[in-house]
Amino acid sequence: MLSANDFKKLIQHWAEVMVANRDYLIELDSHVGDSDLGLTMGDGFTAASRAIADSDETDIGKLAYTAGKAMSTAVPSTMGTLMASGLMSVGKALRGKTELDSQGVADLFQAFFDGVQNRGKAQVGDKTFLDGLYGAVESLKVDAAAGASMTEAAKRAAEAAHRGFLGTKGMIAQFGRAAGRGERSRDLLDPGAAVADLLMKGYAEFMSGKAE
Amino acid sequence: MLSANDFKKLIQHWAEVMVANRDYLIELDSHVGDSDLGLTMGDGFTAASRAIADSDETDIGKLAYTAGKAMSTAVPSTMGTLMASGLMSVGKALRGKTELDSQGVADLFQAFFDGVQNRGKAQVGDKTFLDGLYGAVESLKVDAAAGASMTEAAKRAAEAAHRGFLGTKGMIAQFGRAAGRGERSRDLLDPGAAVADLLMKGYAEFMSGKAE
Amino acid sequence: MKKIINTPEKFIYEMLEGIYAAHPDMVKFVGDDLHCLVTTKKVPGKVGIATGGGSGHLPLFLGYVGEGMLDGCSIGDVFQSPSAEQMLAVTKEIDSGAGVLYIYGNYGGDILNFDMAAEMADFEENIHVESVVAGDDVASGAPVKPGAKNTRRGVAGIFFVYKCAGAAAAKMLPLEEVKRVAEKVCENVRTMGVALTPCTVPRVGHPSFELAEDEMEIGMGIHGEPGIRRGKLLPADAIVDEMLNQIIDDLPYRAGDEVAVLVNGLGATPLEEQYVMFRRIDKVLSEKGIKIFHSYVGEYATSLEMAGASISLFKLDDELKELLRAPADTPFFKQFSY
Amino acid sequence: MKKIINTPEKFIYEMLEGIYAAHPDMVKFVGDDLHCLVTTKKVPGKVGIATGGGSGHLPLFLGYVGEGMLDGCSIGDVFQSPSAEQMLAVTKEIDSGAGVLYIYGNYGGDILNFDMAAEMADFEENIHVESVVAGDDVASGAPVKPGAKNTRRGVAGIFFVYKCAGAAAAKMLPLEEVKRVAEKVCENVRTMGVALTPCTVPRVGHPSFELAEDEMEIGMGIHGEPGIRRGKLLPADAIVDEMLNQIIDDLPYRAGDEVAVLVNGLGATPLEEQYVMFRRIDKVLSEKGIKIFHSYVGEYATSLEMAGASISLFKLDDELKELLRAPADTPFFKQFSY
Ligand SMILES: Nc1ncnc2c1ncn2[C@@H]1O[C@H](COP(=O)(O)OP(=O)(O)O)[C@@H](O)[C@H]1O
Ligand SMILES: Nc1ncnc2c1ncn2[C@@H]1O[C@H](COP(=O)(O)OP(=O)(O)O)[C@@H](O)[C@H]1O
Ligand SMILES: [Mg+2]
Numbered sequence A, B: 001m002l003s004a005n006d007f008k009k010l011i012q013h014w015a016e017v018m019v020a021n022r023d024y025l026i027e028l029d030s031h032v033g034d035s036d037l038g039l040t041m042g043d044g045f046t047a048a049s050r051a052i053a054d055s056d057e058t059d060i061g062k063l064a065y066t067a068g069k070a071m072s073t074a075v076p077s078t079m080g081t082l083m084a085s086g087l088m089s090v091g092k093a094l095r096g097k098t099e100l101d102s103q104g105v106a107d108l109f110q111a112f113f114d115g116v117q118n119r120g121k122a123q124v125g126d127k128t129f130l131d132g133l134y135g136a137v138e139s140l141k142v143d144a145a146a147g148a149s150m151t152e153a154a155k156r157a158a159e160a161a162h163r164g165f166l167g168t169k170g171m172i173a174q175f176g177r178a179a180g181r182g183e184r185s186r187d188l189l190d191p192g193a194a195v196a197d198l199l200m201k202g203y204a205e206f207m208s209g210k211a212e
Numbered sequence C, D: 001m002k003k004i005i006n007t008p009e010k011f012i013y014e015m016l017e018g019i020y021a022a023h024p025d026m027v028k029f030v031g032d033d034l035h036c037l038v039t040t041k042k043v044p045g046k047v048g049i050a051t052g053g054g055s056g057h058l059p060l061f062l063g064y065v066g067e068g069m070l071d072g073c074s075i076g077d078v079f080q081s082p083s084a085e086q087m088l089a090v091t092k093e094i095d096s097g098a099g100v101l102y103i104y105g106n107y108g109g110d111i112l113n114f115d116m117a118a119e120m121a122d123f124e125e126n127i128h129v130e131s132v133v134a135g136d137d138v139a140s141g142a143p144v145k146p147g148a149k150n151t152r153r154g155v156a157g158i159f160f161v162y163k164c165a166g167a168a169a170a171k172m173l174p175l176e177e178v179k180r181v182a183e184k185v186c187e188n189v190r191t192m193g194v195a196l197t198p199c200t201v202p203r204v205g206h207p208s209f210e211l212a213e214d215e216m217e218i219g220m221g222i223h224g225e226p227g228i229r230r231g232k233l234l235p236a237d238a239i240v241d242e243m244l245n246q247i248i249d250d251l252p253y254r255a256g257d258e259v260a261v262l263v264n265g266l267g268a269t270p271l272e273e274q275y276v277m278f279r280r281i282d283k284v285l286s287e288k289g290i291k292i293f294h295s296y297v298g299e300y301a302t303s304l305e306m307a308g309a310s311i312s313l314f315k316l317d318d319e320l321k322e323l324l325r326a327p328a329d330t331p332f333f334k335q336f337s338y
């Protein structure tokens, strides 16, 4: 089970992951965008984590909404706003929940996905963050239905996210600065999908750490 | 005697002199000013001459005023306006005169001098056109009182103008762009005084040509 | 590029301090945040109009906040979107019950943040928000198909949207009417720009692109987005012809149409040159039988110290003419009714 | 420097064609000469105010012709005086029996031509002309001694002279009163500029001077006349402090004084940077106890595409305040009364 306290720790772990991958994300974004992604994700998740770290709130939905708002205030870049939208969507979907089982976690990431998609209007295949997250959410849903352990499910979801990220090579960007390059965007990996990859990898790390 | 017709020819000769000395004046002005003096004097006296060339007017004053106005319209640069002011001042002073004797010519150049001085407010010694013309006017006045021939008087006036021009080396400019240089203007010859030199030289040539 | 600034980090903050100090009678900030600017002259019952976007485009965006135009504006760092939170702060302040219209340019970051702000305004504050996204730059995408999503960037033509929507709101029209006017203006405005030199974002410290000493780029965006043709710098008339023909063909504008014209300097191009351009526009339009109703020449949407200019045409009908000629009084745009 | 022009020879002519085409309701030309611009809204019985000077300084000079400001303007080629004949044509057109006031900057060529025009207006047309010569640039000469000839150049501060004299004439005051107002403004305005880059006169084709990539020149004139100090480019606050202190000490402006402030961009300096400067001015003046009555920030007197700015202070009393806040409607300067 994932408690409200776990959720706060998960967000904190994500912040650490983003800070640790600052230069990696900057490098990826420098080929297609304006090189700010490493900075905005580090700053954004750190702000999200700070906003809830000392909270006594046990409602995971409320925590997610608060974290999302803090993120949006801290980094109004494209990915900053999308991640904030994801968190706020989780907030609305999980309002009232104080702990999550396998299905709850699948719901969480589905809500995150929906929040990003509703905000950004991109489709799977448009070479965005969504392509990184999509397979992971599907994997979580299948594992939840199959009754797999949360740690196992997290591990498989992270693998799916990584495949999704790698799969963005070959797609033509339809959104963001990369879209301006048209056909020339095909050979590049999408930086936003790399963030999805990192988020799922971070979640898997967190769950396996908890299990130990 | 200098008739209205002679006056028209004198102005035409001045135009030719200025055009012939275009590069000389440009060169002089390039050291202190904006290098336009050769162009403005050529254009200005040509415009003045054209404005009266075909006129049947016998009033020298009216001819001078018309020539001055044409000059001012054609070249609103400093020297253009000053020469126009000189001619218009001659126009007012000689209104009604149809021919000029020695004294009349002295009056003409005195009026020219006064017109320039009233407009420009410079004093002799300020390193301007006036320093070129001043000695020439004095010489004309002395010769007129002494009854010298007009040709002789013209020759001596031209010599005086040339000395006046050379004498501007050593003066500190108080007017125009050269004034901005202060002490550093001392070693330069004043381009406006060169115009006075050319005008008096032109007048002497014209009178000796007439005498032949 | 040489700049009169203190540090790149404080550039926008200090610029904003200057704005409030210079125009205390016209604008103030809310939420303790200089980036959230609103008019001092709130009109009860009026639809509020907000805009926003990145800094570096003055008089865009905040220069048009004032009587007869906009009510509020949130701005971000140089060429960066402000946050949804900042937009929300402005929205809350300018709403007086009649709802709020967002008018902003078609840029990814701005869209996401304005959409989020609209959602928060509705969800948290129960404020009715509508949005109109301006995308007038014909160089930045295929012609807009009716009903389809406009992929074009918003540039100087947004001035006309502000002006007419602002006048409609000043007439106390309801939100849906003000929105209708704003959309109608968007449908009738087309713009194209030309860049002669790049600009330098202070924090970045070097020019955003390079252009050789004898080159220009037709169609470049106001953040240096690639244009449609880079080539030798041409005479003014040839530049105007190339831009204007593409603008005219796009809507298209036809003989008999009446238009407003906007010649907009991007920052370093003297007003004299903008008038040389306008002269040619006037000639070409008159040859084509397109009548000029009114003309605006000057800096309306800049790109820091970029050299270049844009041309916008705005096709008018009686309703739009009346709104365009209405008075306006803002820090940067003042107009007596004409 | 890259320019959007056709040929250097036609630059000013075509710019003027653009001006008349863009503002047909506000300005027209007389004497078949585009260089002679007058308002379309002549007011019978009003003192006419004319100005003039070289081109390349838009909105100076002709941009201020309109209601509440000037009635006519003659302009020359880039940085060159117009002719007396052209000034006379404007003078004849704008006189409606109450006489004409010339207001222009303290430059040799302009003085000679305006003086000649005044003489011709009197001699040939029997029009009463008075002249006020603005010389507000404290960097260009020793402080003005009472009664003595002012050797300082006229720069952006002339805007205040136009504004107040224009308002006085609009009040239908007689010529000597309008002249008194103009002189009073001159006595109370001081300006200093800073240049970061040169500009290029189109016909000359190369920059009028050189400034290294890390240099600025404090006190440079708007035609590139030498300033008082060339040195490393400093932070905005240091630049402002250096200029402002010399301005303040010159009049001097003292604690308790009320002033209007003008921050003027020379052409290529973004409005953002002008506001960063204004912010510091506001701070310094408030520390010194000098109160800001009203502020103007933007391009009021430029030098083609020169980068840089000037600061002007204008000390006010009740009469001047009333005149300053009066409405004005010209192609470039519009103000509702405040
Ligand atoms: N509409 C969208 N929906 C989902 N993801 C998007 C969308 N637009 C852009 N992205 C993602 O955002 C990433 C770039 O984010 P970021 O660097 O913040 O953009 P910017 O710097 O242009 O504001 C892209 O790699 C892409 O994955
Ligand atoms: N006030 C004045 N009175 C008489 N001559 C003057 C005056 N000011 C300038 N000059 C003369 O004008 C000359 C420069 O003329 P010009 O090249 O037309 O000036 P600019 O190009 O600066 O308009 C100087 O050499 C000087 O002789
Ligand atoms: Mg980026």
Ligand SMILES: [Mg+2]
Binding pocket: A034, A036, A077, A078
């Ligand atoms: Mg970014």
Ligand SMILES: [Mg+2]
Binding pocket: B029, B033, B034, B035, B036, B037
């Ligand atoms: Mg010269």
Ligand SMILES: [Mg+2]
Binding pocket: B034, B036, B077, B078
């Ligand atoms: Mg000259």
